Amino acid sequence: MRKFLIAGNWKMNKTAAEAASLAKEIALGAGQQHGVDVLICPPFTALAAAARAVESSTIKVGAQNMHPETAGAFTGDISAEMLREHYVTFVLVGHSERRSLFKEDDAFINQKVLSALKNRLRPVLCVGETLEERESGETAAVVERQIREGLAGVDKDQADPVVIAYEPVWAIGTGKTATPEQAQEVHASIRKWLGDLWGDAAARKTRILYGGSMKPANAGELLGQPDIDGGLIGGASLEARSFNQMVETALETKK
Ligand code: PEP
Secondary structure (H helix, E strand, O other), X not given: OOOOEEEEEOOOOOOHHHHHHHHHHHHHHHOOOOOXXXXXXXXXXXXXXXXXXXXXXXXXXXXXXXXXXXXXXOOOOOOHHHHHOOOEEEEEEOOHHHHHHOOOOHHHHHHHHHHHHHOOOEEXXXXXXXXXXXXXXXXXXXXXXXXXXXXXXXXXXXXXXOEEEEOOHHHOOOOOOOOHHHHHHHHHHHHHHHHHHHOHHHHHHOEEEEEOOOOHHHHHXXXXXXXXXXXXXXXHHOOHHHHHHHHHHHHHOOO
């Protein structure tokens, strides 16, 4: 009942020309199927080129960030309306790099979620604990707070476009992956907290992605877990071959 979503977070990589070429390769391999949703998130400057490159495919384009306001004195920032002009339909919100490097807190992230929904963008709310938090037994408390505060004011009838990405910070870009059991445990808790907020039916429909050193070698066992509905992939999304292989794995994985 939940369609897998395989999403690539390209971070601050790829010029517009490079992005167009990677997007084309992804579209060639994974862009004519409807079984799995595929999303690429290039940097702002490459959105237009990437969107053009995938226009006759099923690949969707997302942004890595946005400002909650529609316009104004926010030097260096980008609004939802500006993103939609480039055929953007998803936006990552609260990625751990935004939280740690740019000091974004749950309240600001919540404003972005609300603004994305108001402006017809699908927010991918990223949550996850640091190594220190995991080792001191705080994983559940931290992730529950990020979910509750990140989704404050989002009603059950607005839940449909929301995607959650569980990304343990200690697994991002480190080569360390959460074991399928570790990931499943947190995903199941997230679904329970979503149920507290929106009721079980909406929680059962919400996609919860795993992110953190996901690659072709471990994608199968992660996607095989009952509450893992796709992946948010950094490093391994920068090469069409490995990214498309994970789309293939998702297509082959039956829940
Ligand atoms: C990410 O940045 O969202 C991510 C999961 O990165 P990586 O796959 O490189 O760990």
